[in-house]
Amino acid sequence: MALLYYVALVGQPAELLSGSKALPLNRNRSHHVLPVRVGSGRASGVDQMAIRMRKRALRNVGRRHKWPVFPASTGLQLRVCVTLPWQRAMPTTETTDLDSNPGAATCAVCGNTLDRAVKLRLREYRFHACKYCKSWTCLPRPTASQQAAIHDSEDYFGHPYFKLRRDINRAQRERCRAIFSRLSRIVDIESLRGQQLLDIGCDTGIFLKIAQEEFGIVPVGVDVAARAVAEAKRRGIEAYWGRIENAPAQLSEFHAITAIDLIEHVADPTAFLLEVHRRLRPGGVAYLETPNINSAVYRVGLSIGKLTGGRTGHLMERLFPPQHIQYFTPESLGDRARHAGFEAVSLFSRPLPIAHISASLGALAPIEFLQGFDRILGTGILICSVLRRPLQG
Numbered sequence: 506m507a508l509l510y511y512v513a514l515v516g517q518p519a520e521l522l523s524g525s526k527a528l529p530l531n532r533n534r535s536h537h538v539l540p541v542r543v544g545s546g547r548a549s550g551v552d553q554m555a556i557r558m559r560k561r562a563l564r565n566v567g568r569r570h571k572w573p574v575f576p577a578s579t580g581l582q583l584r585v586c587v588t589l590p591w592q593r594a595m596p597t598t599e600t601t602d603l604d605s606n607p608g609a610a611t612c613a614v615c616g617n618t619l620d621r622a623v624k625l626r627l628r629e630y631r632f633h634a635c636k637y638c639k640s641w642t643c644l645p646r647p648t649a650s651q652q653a654a655i656h657d658s659e660d661y662f663g664h665p666y667f668k669l670r671r672d673i674n675r676a677q678r679e680r681c682r683a684i685f686s687r688l689s690r691i692v693d694i695e696s697l698r699g700q701q702l703l704d705i706g707c708d709t710g711i712f713l714k715i716a717q718e719e720f721g722i723v724p725v726g727v728d729v730a731a732r733a734v735a736e737a738k739r740r741g742i743e744a745y746w747g748r749i750e751n752a753p754a755q756l757s758e759f760h761a762i763t764a765i766d767l768i769e770h771v772a773d774p775t776a777f778l779l780e781v782h783r784r785l786r787p788g789g790v791a792y793l794e795t796p797n798i799n800s801a802v803y804r805v806g807l808s809i810g811k812l813t814g815g816r817t818g819h820l821m822e823r824l825f826p827p828q829h830i831q832y833f834t835p836e837s838l839g840d841r842a843r844h845a846g847f848e849a850v851s852l853f854s855r856p857l858p859i860a861h862i863s864a865s866l867g868a869l870a871p872i873e874f875l876q877g878f879d880r881i882l883g884t885g886i887l888i889c890s891v892l893r894r895p896l897q898g
Contacts, residue, residue: 613831614640614774614841625810627825638837641798643830649748649772653729655828656770662732666823671709671736679858681715684792688761691850691891692790694720700760701725703784705749706767710737722761727752750780758786765794768838769829778845785894791847793890796824797854798832800886801878835888847892854885 610619612635619633619642626632632641647655655661670677685694698721704713707726717724726744728734737744745752762781771777781791796803806824813821833841839849856876859869879885 611642612638612640613642613646613772614638614833614837616775625807625825627810627821628827630827632825632832635837638840639799639834640837641832647772647830649750652770652772652828652830653748656728657730657732661828662730667708671711673711673715676858677711678715678719681712681719684712684763684765685716685720687851687889687891688790688792691893692761697722697761699723703727703756703759703762705762705764705781706770707737707742707744708733710740710742710744712763712765713737713742714740725756725759727756749784750776752784757784758789759784760786760789762789762791763793764791766796768793768795769831769833772830774831775841775844778841778847782846782894787894787896789894790850791892791894793838793842793888793892795833795838795888796829797835797884797886797888799834800854800884801875801882802872802886803832805875833888838888838890842890842892846894848895849890850893851891852888854879854883854888856880856885857887 611617612619615635615638617635617637620636622633624632624634624641630643630645632643634641661667688694688697700722701724702713702716702722703725704710705727707713707728708730710724710726713722713724713726716722724742726734726737726742727749728737728744728746729748731746734744734746745756762785764777764781768774768777785791803824806821810821810825835852835854839852842849842852856879859873876886
């Protein structure tokens with residue numbers, strides 16, 4: 506089987522080269538690198554071999570190119586990379602030069618340094634894990650306006666997944682009751698009757714409408730999708746179009762705020778949590794849900810993404826939709842909540858009920874099988890957090 510050869514020129518200090526020794530072959534690498542010192546002097550044996558390999562590769566593709574000579578003072582390192590045919594489809598640990606864009610090299614969750622290794626590449630995006638909080642950050646980083654435009658698009662609004670959640674049915678009622686049950690851990694639910702509840706990312710207002718019917722709250726919603734807000738208003742909900750950071754000043758002093766499946770969408774999670782804290786009254790509670798990147802389902806999804814080279818089938822689109830630009834661990838979400846001034850009263854993970862999973866029958870069985878491991882390990886696919894704004898602060 507023929508080997509494929511190619512040459513990469515990278516800027517590295519010449520002092521980093523330790524002679525001209527070839528790296529050992531390793532089936533777990535997608536290519537093997539021969540460091541070559543470049544200069545006007547006599548080429549070493551390995552250098553001569555590298556030159557012959559390069560010339561042969563150029564002949565194979567029908568090109569003619571003159572071997573370049575760089576002054577030794579440039580400090581350039583020439584690498585000849587050999588890719589073995591069986592390795593081209595294998596998942597690799599990809600790296601990227603984050604140092605070239607320092608602003609993008611920080612974790613969107615905690616602001617610390619990201620790992621240079623690409624955790625997962627999907628479409629034109631890539632995810633990097635934080636070295637400190639272990640959250641994932643999507644790069645290149647979209648702006649808040651770009652994220653809002655995506656969520657206000659026809660494709661997003663008309664997605665089948667959201668259509669299934671826009672009917673008042675048994676599954677949605679059970680979902681609403683479960684959320685209020687979790688809130689009841691730190692607040693008397695009866696005390697919320699007649700009080701305004703703000704749902705950030707309210708979509709068409711199904712959750713708020715059910716909460717109004719069953720728990721007597723006064724529904725208020727905010728969403729970046731104009732069509733969703735218009736539909737919520739038709740349901741009789743006081744709804745506002747835009748981001749919570751730009752919402753009217755009178756939207757404050759809430760007894761309770763919910764943000765369900767939302768914080769993974771926002772451009773600045775820390776600023777978002779600070780804004781939620783500001784909109785609550787002292788002693789008020791907030792409830793958040795977000796995917797748990799530590800769950801067995803997401804770990805298997807990561808392996809599938811690497812094996813398929815980032816090709817996005819239905820399962821990958823549900824696990825890693827393009828609107829999700831960061832993923833949390835329970836620890837990182839709790840840390841950010843405390844940083845924003847909250848008391849993390851209850852923080853846990855839970856599995857997703859099978860009735861709430863939008864997938865084919867063929868996909869439901871393996872997902873539920875993996876969720877069995879999550880139940881045993883306590884690493885459910887969703888992180889649930891009940892937060893309280895302290896009476897002082």
